[in-house]
Amino acid sequence: MQARRHKLASAIQLAVLCALPVLAVAQEATTLDTVTVTGSRIKRAEMEGRVPVQTLSREDIERTGLTSIGEVLQELTGSGSALNTKFNSSGNFGFSPNGDGVGAGSAQVDLRNLGPKRVLVLVDGMRWVNESSASGVSAAVDLNTIPLALVERIEVLEDGASSLYGSDAIAGVVNIITRRDFEGGQVTLNYGQYDEGDGEITGADVAWGFKTDRSSLFLSLSYTDQQEVSSADRPISAIPIQGGSSRILGGRYAFTDPSTVFYDLSVKPGQTNPVYTPGQPACGPGVTRTDGFQCFDFGRDAFNYAPYNLLITPSERTGVFGQYRFAFTEQLSFYAKALYNRRESTNQAAPEPIDLGPGAGPTYTANLVIPANHPFNPFGFTLSGGPGGNITTIRRRPIEGGPRIFEQQVDTQYFAAGLEGSFGGERQFFWDVNAAYGKNEADQTNHGSYNARNIAIALGDPAVCAATAGCTPLDIFGFDTITPAMLAYISPLFRDRSEQELTQVTANISGGLFPMWAGDVEFAAGYEYRKYEGSYNPDPQTIAGEYNGVPSGATSGDYDVNEAYVELNVPLYAQKDGAGKIDLSLAGRYSDYSTFGGEFTPKYGLRWQVAEDLLLRATYAEGFRAPSIGELYGSQSRFDAQLVDPCLVPPGAPAGSVAPIACPGVPVGARQNDPQIPVLTGGNPELQPETARSFSAGLVFSPSFAEAVSWSDKLDFEVTYYRHNLEGPIQAIDAQTQLDLCATTQDPQYCTGITRLASGEIDTFANFLVNLGSIKTSGWDADVFWTLPESNLGRFKFSWQNTFVTQYEAIGAGGVVQPQSPGIVVNDSAIPEWTSTASLDWKLGNWNAAWSIRHLSEMEEACVAADPSEFCSSPTRNVLEEITYHDIQLGYDFDWLKGLQLTGGVNNLFDKDPPVCTSCSLNGYEASTYDIPGGRFFYVRANLRF
Template sequence: MKARRHTLATAIKIAVLCALPTLAVAQEATTLDTITVTGSRIKRAEMEGRVPVQTISREDIERTGLTSIGEIVQELTGSGSALNTKFNSSGNFGFSPNGDGVGAGSAQVDLRHLGPKRVLVLVDGMRWVNESSASGVGAAVDLNTIPLALVDRIEVLEDGASSLYGSDAIAGVVNIITRRNFEGGQVTLNYGQYDKGDGEITGADFAWGFNTDRSNLFLSLSYTNQDEVSSADRRISSIPIQGGSSRIPGGFFSFRDPNGVVYDLTTNAGLNNPTYTPNLPDCDSGVPRTDGFHCVDFSTEAYNYAPFNLLVTPSERTGVFGQYRFSFNEQLNFYVKALYNRRESTNQAAAEPIDLGPGAGTDYTANLLIPADHPFNPFGFALDGGPGGNLITFRRRPNEGGPRIFEQKVDTRYVAAGLEGSFGGERQFFWDVNAAWGKNEADQTNHGSYNARNIAIALGDPAVCAATPGCTPLDIFGFDTITPDMLAYISPLFRDRSEQKLTQVTANISGGLFPTWAGDVEFAAGYEYRKYEGSYNPDPQTVAGEYNGVPSLPTSGEYDVNEAYVELNVPLYAQKDGAGKIDLSLAGRYSDYSTFGGEFTPKYGLRWQVAEDLLLRATYAEGFRAPSIGELYGSQSRFDALLVDPCLVPAGAPAGSTAPIACPGVPVGARQNDPQIPVLTGGNPELQPETARSFTAGMVFSPSFAEGVSWSDRLDIEVTYYRHDVEGAIQAIDAQTQLDLCATTQDPQYCEGITRLASGEIDTFANFLINLGSIKTDGWDVDVFWTLPETSLGRFKLGWQNTFVTRYEARGAGGQLQPQGPGIVVNDTAIPEWTSNATLDWKRGNWNAAWSIRYLSEMEEACLAADPAEFCDTPTSNTLAATTYHDVQLGYDFDWLKGLQLTAGVNNLFDEDPPVCTSCSLNGYEASTYDIPGGRFFYVRANLRF
């Protein structure tokens, strides 16, 4: 990519009006503390009013009753769909196209619905290492690698910030500020569970610190254990809303007999030794068979895989963190910090299918030959899956092997050290030099999957099997036919591993340059070096092409970047009485990547304090995101997408139906027997960086008539408009959109990579990453913070936060409109038009309480239910009704030692079920947006200071 080189002076293109306030604290327009906040590198500047920053305090965190940073930030009104422990992401949920694997057990953050990979996560202003899922090399941070016990507050910048922080900060920045200056000890014990008696959470945090005149030390130890919730234990998730699978326990056999007659058979219920009688009438005759088989009817016999999944995945997390700070003198400080975190998590899916014949996942299973003399072949003739063979397809769900279980162990290590200082006389300058190293490595053990090579040997020539150590001839014809000896040969363990490392060095300086009549011109400047290294190493059996499940190959790569930035705060106007003030901010960063070259990103902001109680501000920023290691070098993988093939007759349609679209090479009347279509994904070394433009404009109004009066101590009203435009977004075209365009246009740009079997069903579907056309989104944040005067009833505080998404439009490289949009659910992601959180806090003496309301507006989706009459409004669409959750909490502070606080609460007090989602991959609801079905959650917490 050719580097873009221009200067700040030539890049000022817009007239700015106003900007958004800091949500968290509702920083008033009249009192802006002189501290560094997320969104600026300048120290001791009035920057809090310049950019949209939310601050989630320790008190806010404890009010939620949640135990994960990811769960907390996912409840922000500006948050979008992201992985969490409610995603049972291994198994059929499959691989994303981003080269990051399945992200099993992780928790991520999405801002403005632009995706987790476009959010930069910092800890104390330094980047955190991206996740390794054990199945890929991710482009986002797993927030479950950062223990909640070490958090003092979380600052969330909802604005483009590439000029200040570099790549990935397109949608915003999450900066986790650790606890320091902590005196004494604290023990926190947590317990909670759902009212169904499952999903138990236990946790214990220990914090201790001391301070002297010249040093301070903080240590924390945390433990959290989240038990599973089975999909079988909730009504919505216990049934396959999209219809069951064609991989059934009795097997589905489609073949041509020696007379050339095609049969689509399955085993009669319960038989483990079926008999086959040749030359009986074919299935189209309607004459029942009289042997051990019958003609399959998927409208009644499809397999219910749903009960074997998980609604909440179990997760056990242990973290140790410490930091020490020492002051040599008033001008020089030293710090060092270190963290170790272990996450052990589990995902589960139904028994792994065994597919044989054309379209099977490996050469071993696609081209196998089951000879006539195989001891368990009931047909009396060979079944040949090779070219020109008589085996059309074979599908079997071997329940004897149990469900697939994916166990992850994820270790995160982090070390950082630095020097901070100042110099100068009347005009002070502040500097810091920092170095940090982080490593995230994951191992995954897969139980219940199969070795395709061993399957082929065990179903092949009996003499070859007899000569192969450990081989036992395999019986897959019938129910419960696979013995433990057979399983021992075809079902070994599979172990995958991945890791990521981040090394970074930064140097920064800030201070006042010179005075003007309106105030000091202030600046910040710095240099940053980062090196990224990542690798994914699947099991050797997988590398050899023997894995019966999702194929994948090793991935490895690295790149580094050198960056320099400068930021200026220029006062333009100031009234003598301080009531009015206008400041201009300018920032720019040049980044030189070893993978694609250089990039310059500017940012401009205007802050206008119109009066003591009114602040207007705006920002305009250009940004970019470099492709990650997984996106560049990720190997080919596969996921099973829920797709409607317009070239095939829908499952369950009456006999004689035709497909919606007649497609070349698809036989008339061919049916789609399974809603899950395997889609191949993978990285693309030709990818270029994404570029972005962001704009925010808004106001904060803190009316003086509402300050210190009988009905109000303080009132803050904040309104913000935001807009993000991303060009060349790294993304795969929506698979359903690609399939529909291929069917309707037969254009090679859409059909290339889609191949079909002789039966008409899709054999391969290539859906690799590209630089997609664009993503454009805009909307409004409207927030109200009101503190009432203290009375005999206590003190009340009200916070009401709202996000309105007015546009979300994604287009492919050829201009194809993607299906995402405001008020729409698609591909396990939801974009509500209106999200609202309201919290009423109360405190009286030692008592405190909170009542929170979370609201999500109604949304629409395409109806993919097998029975539209039961689950959908129309045969083609479904409305997800507006949903409101109520959370309550009550606490009491005891005057014992330094304080004992007991707290009890209920989340989802009125047991609101999520609306049914017929297009979502698993469990019948959208897991990144809604609470789980049957989700009234009770918790208690004890917090002792000493």
Template sequence: MKALHRRTLAQAIQLSLLLGLPLAATAQDAPAPGATTLDTVTVTGSRIKKADLETQVPVQTLTREDIERTGLTSIGEIVQNLTGSGSALNTKFNSSGNFGFSPNGDGVGAGSAQVDLRNLGPKRVLVLVDGMRWVNESSASGVSAAVDLNTIPLALVERIDVLEDGASSIYGSDAIAGVVNIITRRNFEGGQVTLNHGQYSEGDGDINGADLAWGMNTDRSNLFLSLSYTEQDEVRASDRDISAIPIQGGSSRVPGGRFAFVDDAGNVYDLTTNPGLNNPVYTPGLPDCDSGVARTDDFHCFDFATDAFNYAPYNLVITPSKRAGVFGQYRFRINDGLGFYAKALFNRRESTNQAAPEPIDLGPGAGTTYGSDVFIPANHPFNPFGIDLVGGNDGNILTIRRRPLEGGPRIFEQQVDTQYIAAGLEGSFGGDKTFFWDVNAAWSKNEADQTNRGSYNSRNIALALGDPAVCAATPGCTPLDIFGFGTMTPAMLEWISPVFRDRSEQELTQFTANLSGDIVEMPAGPLSFATGFEYRKYEGAYNPDPQTVRGEYNGVPSLPTAGSYHVNELFVELNVPLMRDSAFGKSLDLSLAGRYSDYSTFGGEFTPKYGLRWQVADELLFRATYAEGFRAPSIGELFGSQSRFDALITDPCLVPPTAPPGSVAPIACPGVPVGAQQTDPQISVLTGGNPALEPERARSFSAGMVFSPGFASGASWSERLDFEVTFYRHNLEGAIQAIDAQTQLNLCAQTNSPQYCTGITRLPSGEIDEFANFLINLGSIKTDGWDADIFWTLPETSFGQFKLSWQNTIVTRYEARGAAGQLQPQGVGVVVNDSAIPEWTSNAVFGWKMDNWFASWTVRHISDMEEACLAADPAIFCTTPTTNKIDAITYNDAQVGYKFNWMKGLEIAVGVNNMFSKDPPVCTSCSLNGYEASTYDIPDGQFWYVRADLRF
């Protein structure tokens, strides 16, 4: 293996030298080029610089005008609206405290906005800023493999290029599904002030923003500066009908407490306090809960259907956030063939998540050692049962659960600081053949702090519930009353509810050197090339609160994570002209690219790419690409410590909590008592990194055409008409992820095989005690589909000028399989695990301009889907008892504006998104708020906004 590693590296170096050495010799005899040579551009998807853009691959470009038409204030929200985008985090995900830790072992990006292309996941999309990699996110809960687009202010954006094709040979790791390249504003003259205000029709979710941009240009220099501030208010789940109730049936962790235990006579009780009582009286000796006889004291037997807690109103449909950023870049042309640039950014994001009051679980399976082994003596001043309550697997506690509303909701506040500094030299040399070079260095860092209020210290809970003498001897300890409603005093809460502070950071240091130009003139044109070297170092760390590290945190446990790795890379790219102006067409070009990457964690990887571009005529273009790619395991995936996430899972070995009395489980499992009930739809799943992970490897293919009919150019009815059709296919092997938890549990129940059951342990009651679900190189993901777009510009008339842009993505296959070939639940037209893969998504934009007026109408369509029915009452929420159809939906957005001839222009635009206030379809399997938040607009979501833009 090492010999192959060295041989591949030597071949890559030889290839680079063979291309590079003749160039240096040619350049020594060449006169200096003209001043305009530094103005050539780099196309996203290619490293070859050319003055005229000719792309081998389809690149979707969002101009500044396109961005402003959306009425949105976040790059993430804008990119997530593209038809080729999949489900990804945004501010509609109320993450912390509900999702726990990501099953990818990289934490939860609370408050972040990510981008997913081709439904392959945000970590398989490479995000660039001016062609350089952007640092991965930090949100104080782990070391993520994805970029938070909320760390990049919208004010600095000139355009956004989106390449939905494999590009590892051009850009290296992560570019499996595609590339998002954010191009910053550069040649900007004068000043610009932009003010934004928006609000939902329900009178909430206000968004206010202010951007200031200023630039100046001289014959030899460019300076651009921007300041930006955006503030988004929350939208509460309680203020929307769809999110005000838990469709899955609520939680068994109730405000009055749930107390399941075995008394000294061997009777089994599963009790909860009668409504409203804060000092309940217990009568020993009454019949146990299996008798069916009603109790006559202040407790009754717990019934999930009637006692379950409605946690939904405490959640948020939109999480509040504030973003402030400053950006500047300076470019100076030293002479006609040499330039220098420097740029810097600082951005701060402050965001908040909120969850229902944190439950306290005691007894077996509580999640912490202190909670599992709790001991509540009979002489405790608040123990109403008159017997010792003993935890552990040999104790008499089956489960004790109490959700103290007195402590208020859990609040998670994030502060994320992003720093970015870059500098470089760029130049050109040569005569008839001009060569371009650039040397770049960049350093970037994300630092995140998260403050958690409303959570509990399980060690202090155990002390406050334990021996009163020990508590009295412990400074600050106050005996705790968990038996009844509203029993916790401020003194009790002060002892058990400290503030938890977590911190994470990621750092990226990178250096690149590139050379590009034409090697030799061939019969069909110049043979062009690009070659270069790239070095990157990644560093990341997650440091939870010391109380959490000591195992005292009552919520989701986690341990510190830290790691680093570096990579050296060489790449070569060629554009070979095969034919010009022949009987076979206008031109035929072949592109070849290869990159060798040497990682400190796993060794070397070589990725090639091949492309063909055939210009049949001025009207017709065909193009195709084949690429091999890879994604290196991230710091969190390699070194991530054991943590936990809470998943909605149906245990096939247990009776559902809403099933009629006397029901039996769908599957009889060893060690599970007959008739044992699943008491809660949420099951805690342990996850974590794996240092033995290998890189993911992918093969991508695309083929398409562009047709611009001549009869539609310059005609009375059409100024220009373009049709674009592209077929894509991605095959990913060794995908880094854990097997879907529901799938693993089903297979364990069906086969009882150690392959699936290892890591799943159960309590004597039959309920799951521990569920280990760690990362592996899992099977494969295969997806393919079509993009079909139409762009039509009509001639300008006395009624103005109209434009139509209609873009469509059709997913024809999405198949994910586990390491043993087991089919995962994700698929086309399916919603699962808070993500959706629609078969058809479509965006149509109708634009109009006349004199100083402008307007647009946007239609967004999402096809119907289905999901597994997890509703507590399928008759109300589901199409069938087992499945639920999620209807297709079409959104309409409109904007109108006017440009006043004042100073350099004052532009006022007013718009509305989701004009007809379409509610999202109900999702019974989604974790929160009753709908799929990364695909649909919020409920009652008519959003009005106004934008004022003054240039001076």
């Protein structure tokens, strides 16, 4: 330990010496008597403009009409794509390639398009436990585990901050400040729905608190119920733009018969018990069969899975929060807080397909044998899927079993306590000691999936089935052939469970060290200990390899970290009249991880108060993100990717077409019948931390000529340039890139793990996590805030916030530049070049109103629609036109008890539909960026204080 302390001291000294010639800064927002603001650990009376922090007050949050912290943060101009209740995840996305499950029902935040796992989420300055959604061990926080009712304000630092907060703070920090100074009671009721009559949201919050000279108590109870919106109820989402699925209702049967003739058949519509006539000609153009089968044709037979999906997933959340504070003396106080939150959410997908034969997934269904004497085998000969067997593929969509329904129950517990104090005379020092524990437990129940072992038994030897308890021979040949008794045997419930725990202890001290010619040198220092524990336990049937759906194994792991940090603020210059001032800020943190060892991260900043109305600032920071439990220890799982196989003829191509690339082992003319390809992924215990370098520079201009004059009370301009360079990001090779590189180079580096069936279609696709490539992004924030003087027309406040992304470059395998860039949509992730939000607030007497305008610039994507002429701007590209949303709100305050406020509003006033996205996985639009189609949302809220 002594050696580590010596290393930390040497590193801080080196940081101080190296920082002197560097132009860099820190930033914050909020000025109280003596405060700590996100982005600095030093308590100061003067904090304004030190770092780029955006503060969302409770009034700002209520103006949005939204009921989730995640939804509020996703409307920030600097936010990127992240999960929310508009992502119908389970059953559709499989397991993500980064080992964290699917985040079903969660809401996350992404800053600077660097991903949710690179954003640190704090509650009152302490880390929040990462999410559990019963399908993995995530590296991101689920904001739906934090009730909106307990929020006083949210501070968002859009700058690298690993030196102050440790791992994960690469893209920025979200610090949620809870309500504490509250007297009396408050009841808030809200209701909203879309103008289509669906998606209802009901909510009720109750808050109560008291304050005395020495103590305070705040209690809150919150309830939110978000109802679903079906994909079938909007035209854009009611059809699969990519062309449907080859897992069809009557079944697809590709096999070689005893005379070695290959057939690729589907059941004729309406045939419950199709009759097979042997000896008919092999399938080809113009071939017509005279029995109950026809030659399979994707364009004619494809299944429309879209109506079974959800545009908004239902989510019911109940939270209880309490916070108590007691001051023993003026210099010593104690606090304790506790939270319990339950989220019950549901995802839904189309009926789960049953695949049999090579590439089917589980061994039971891949190698099954359907004997000739099976009572429902219409072909009269044995069908075998094992080595040397005659099945190429059998695919059946058993609509009789209904849709797949995934129900999550997520329980969050949080406890924290600490002591805060101060000492000293003229030079004050502030200290605090804190301990916190957070736990997320998630259970997911899966209805409508199948047991592959039972399918194989029910389709196998009738004598074995007869001797097996509960077995009923299964009929998959035809339409509507599966009876309730058959379903009872092959369709049990599947229950998965995951949990994460975070234990942390921190100690901090700050104050003035000694005076210099320009003022006091201020400091903050501290120690932090954290322990992470996480596990994912799939249903025993899944672990045994019997699950017919996406396979996965159990994950379990833990690690801990010891950290120490120092932050200094050194005044270099100050005019006697206080108009001009230059401050240098320095920070460094040493982190010792049980998984990979030590890491030191420095940060340097410079703040130059040129004049009373002009501030210049800049920062340079180094950061890192430690690999998470899921990334280190995640078991082999699968996610389903929408991929274009360059070795196969694309779906819908004319007869006689050839593949773009002739690949070894792929028959000429072989077609890609399904754009959804299963990809295996998993963790890697050899992963190293991601490292980052961040730079920001900007100005704050508050012209004195616009202060307290007839046309302006206050006018502020803020401009910030940002740049993040990330090296060795933890990721799998982009699946499409790996597939393309394998096809073009045949290099084992990319082809190992990709195997194909005799038909040419992909059988297995292994794609595991590594430290790969780099990510670079840069851009500008430009904001205007204007408060007008009060007049007979009322009081107006105007804000206009903008983010311009000038660069986003991700380098992947083989030095290949990934397709993501500003103005491009890829893999359900959009990066607009320009995002803008303008808001006008008005208040006159008891009336208040707000009007917000949200703008997203034009983007484009690769066209992967089945019919490019209908959905795309050209045969290969699709333009997502720019869009502007208008939100309005009107409220009135009644002088009843301590106040009754009634508010009503409409989001997406002019009912703008999102642009069609052909490459997005579901519902035909990009769900983390745009409002849902048919999305005019009306809401009312009543807020009573007593």
